[in-house]
Amino acid sequence: MAANPPVSHTGRVQGEQLVLRSDDVRIAEFVGDGWRVVARSWAAQLTAARIDADALSDIVRRGRRHGTLRELDGGDVEPVLALDSATLGDYPGGIATQHTPLTRSTAWATPARRGFGAFDEAGRAIAITFVDLDGQHAETDFTVVVRERRGLGLGTAVKAASVLTLRAEGVEVFRTGGSAENSAGLASNLALGYVVDEEWVTLSPS
Numbered sequence: 001m002a003a004n005p006p007v008s009h010t011g012r013v014q015g016e017q018l019v020l021r022s023d024d025v026r027i028a029e030f031v032g033d034g035w036r037v038v039a040r041s042w043a044a045q046l047t048a049a050r051i052d053a054d055a056l057s058d059i060v061r062r063g064r065r066h067g068t069l070r071e072l073d074g075g076d077v078e079p080v081l082a083l084d085s086a087t088l089g090d091y092p093g094g095i096a097t098q099h100t101p102l103t104r105s106t107a108w109a110t111p112a113r114r115g116f117g118a119f120d121e122a123g124r125a126i127a128i129t130f131v132d133l134d135g136q137h138a139e140t141d142f143t144v145v146v147r148e149r150r151g152l153g154l155g156t157a158v159k160a161a162s163v164l165t166l167r168a169e170g171v172e173v174f175r176t177g178g179s180a181e182n183s184a185g186l187a188s189n190l191a192l193g194y195v196v197d198e199e200w201v202t203l204s205p206s
């Protein structure tokens with residue numbers, strides 16, 4: 001899932017590496033010059049018209065068996081930072097899908113940066129997703145679940161909650177992305193109705 005909107009999906013060089021769309025003819029030239037493909041990633045879209053609200057509501061309901069699901073507010077900064085710092089090493093895929101550690105400022109949900117989360121009985125954040133809004137466009141920044149609660153549907157559930165809430169507010173286009181190594185992230189987004197429409201490769205000089 002989320003997965004991230006792949007941050008380097010602009011075809012630019014970052015450090016020693018380069019991220020290009022998988023159909024870019026320059027890839028063969030780079031490989032011919034000795035560069036190696038070190039990671040693959042994807043981006044996907046869900047449009048409001050394609051959303052299956054019943055299916056997403058079911059996903060949210062199932063997620064609620066494992067925690068309290070709700071939109072984040074300023075009071076959630078501490079548990080959000082705690083979950084983020086406990087999971088910083090868990091994002092696969094390299095520069096195209098890297099996660100920037102949250103700060104007190106980016107952990108604070110705002111009207112343009114909405115957050116949705118699940119909490120355990122002790123008030124700890126066990127799953128969070130952040131979505132950046134630009135008019136009627138929403139782009140997932142990242143989604144993460146605490147290690148011991150993965151595979152229970154929580155990652156998909158917080159993301160489903162974000163899509164349902166934002167669709168009700170008039171958001172028309174939802175975008176997300178992630179690493180090809182991250183099977184759970186991809187499966188989660190496909191379950192929500194996202195359609196993969198871009199694939200990227202990360203090249204590194206040998």
Ligand SMILES: CC(C)(COP(=O)(O)OP(=O)(O)OC[C@H]1O[C@@H](n2cnc3c(N)ncnc32)[C@H](O)[C@@H]1OP(=O)(O)O)[C@@H](O)C(=O)NCCC(=O)NCCS
Nearest residue numbers: 002003004143144145150151152153154155156183184187
């Ligand atoms: C990606 C992540 C958020 C998924 O959250 P999760 O709560 O574990 O996922 P879910 O339980 O909602 O499962 C989502 C789908 O992935 C599948 N899945 C879960 N764990 C899996 C695994 N280890 N391998 C393969 N598929 C897996 C589930 O079966 C489900 O697919 P389905 O709907 O077809 O049944 C979580 O694994 C995570 O926090 N990873 C580290 C951070 C990260 O990489 N985030 C994504 C990029 S922003």
